[in-house]
Amino acid sequence: MTDYSDQLISIVMPVFNEEALIMKTIRTVQGFVSQQPENYEIIFVDDGSNDSTTDKIRKAIAFHPEMRLVRFSRNFGHQLAITAGIRYATGKAVVVMDADLQDPPAVIADMVTAWHRGADVVYGKRKQRDGESWFKKISAKAFYRLLHSITNINIPVDTGDFRLMDRKVVTVLERMNEDEPFVRGMVSWVGFKQTAVEYERQPRTQGESKYPLHKMVRLAMDGITSFSNLPLKFANWAGSILCLSAIVTMIVAIWTGFTGTMLLLIVDLLIGGFLLLSIGILGQYLGRVFNQSRERPLYVVAETMGFPSGVNQHHIARTVSVDSVNKVNKVQKVRNQS
Ligand code: UDP
Ligand code: MG
Numbered sequence: 001m002t003d004y005s006d007q008l009i010s011i012v013m014p015v016f017n018e019e020a021l022i023m024k025t026i027r028t029v030q031g032f033v034s035q036q037p038e039n040y041e042i043i044f045v046d047d048g049s050n051d052s053t054t055d056k057i058r059k060a061i062a063f064h065p066e067m068r069l070v071r072f073s074r075n076f077g078h079q080l081a082i083t084a085g086i087r088y089a090t091g092k093a094v095v096v097m098d099a100d101l102q103d104p105p106a107v108i109a110d111m112v113t114a115w116h117r118g119a120d121v122v123y124g125k126r127k128q129r130d131g132e133s134w135f136k137k138i139s140a141k142a143f144y145r146l147l148h149s150i151t152n153i154n155i156p157v158d159t160g161d162f163r164l165m166d167r168k169v170v171t172v173l174e175r176m177n178e179d180e181p182f183v184r185g186m187v188s189w190v191g192f193k194q195t196a197v198e199y200e201r202q203p204r205t206q207g208e209s210k211y212p213l214h215k216m217v218r219l220a221m222d223g224i225t226s227f228s229n230l231p232l233k234f235a236n237w238a239g240s241i242l243c244l245s246a247i248v249t250m251i252v253a254i255w256t257g258f259t260g261t262m263l264l265l266i267v268d269l270l271i272g273g274f275l276l277l278s279i280g281i282l283g284q285y286l287g288r289v290f291n292q293s294r295e296r297p298l299y300v301v302a303e304t305m306g307f308p309s310g311v312n313q314h315h316i317a318r319t320v321s322v323d324s325v326n327k328v329n330k331v332q333k334v335r336n337q338s
């Protein structure tokens with residue numbers, strides 16, 4: 001049997017106000033990794049929790065040397081939390097999973113097997129989504145299919161961010177500095193050998209979903225605007241159709257002598273609606289360009305804990321850690337005093 005004990009795998013888990021279930025997650029994931037032949041590090045990215053989640057993780061780290069914490073200065077969102085976790089991970093493979101156990105850790109073993117067999121990305125494909133509202137299921141299904149049909153990148157349907165990535169994929173991701181990332185699309189964009197393992201998405205046992213409707217809509221917009229320019233072409237098509245219908249209407253009006261005000265009103269509404277819609281679509285893309293052009297750090301790390309000393313993030317663009325700046329200042333102060 002191959003000895004995998006020197007093979008480090010990182011598990012990255014974004015967490016936001018999960019005090020109700022974080023201890024259960026820690027126990028379950030801990031139990032899973034202790035059974036595996038590979039070596040694991042578990043990185044929690046605390047996305048600005050304001051409940052007792054952070055304290056619970058800090059306490060657990062004291063007992064578990066393989067656990068680490070990266071705490072954001074505020075809530076930057078699930079996708080940026082994943083981005084940060086990937087950048088802090090040092091494993092030969094990196095697994096991203098939600099912290100609410102909807103993605104069962106046991107599936108990681110299947111992902112690792114597929115990786116050992118040569119896959120570079122192993123994504124979790126949801127066979128079933130138990131315990132989620134019909135609205136969430138239908139909207140998610142429709143969104144994945146829409147995205148799939150309007151982009152040239154092969155973004156698999158019914159997959160979230162639960163996946164394993166080989167180090168070479170992670171190296172590419174680290175260099176993609178997107179302000180509003182759609183990580184699952186970016187991973188597909190990278191390419192290499194990508195394969196799926198199917199699993200049943202479990203219902204949440206505790207706590208509420210941290211993805212209210214407005215966050216879902218934002219994620220969907222980020223997915224579409226970062227992977228398709230098709231909506232921008234909408235104005236061309238709709239404009240052509242409107243011009244054609246205007247000509248047809250004119251001919252009909254001349255032919256029949258019909259000049260109803262209703263008709264004018266309808267055409268007016270149609271043109272007005274179309275113009276506003278086109279401006280809105282332009283705005284979405286312009287907003288992305290604007291955000292990207294400011295080149296702010298993607299997120300602010302307020303604290304790190306549990307990392308072996310020497311973890312240095314400064315080689316990665318647009319990463320800021322107040323924590324490491326503090327540490328450097330402290331060292332300089334000590335040097336100046338001595
Ligand atoms: N999460 C996060 N930041 C946010 C929202 C969510 O880090 O702003 C985390 C959350 O704690 C969980 C994961 O992202 O570990 C997925 O969120 P959630 O389970 O609420 O999403 P759903 O499964 O309902 O789509
Ligand atoms: Mg969830």
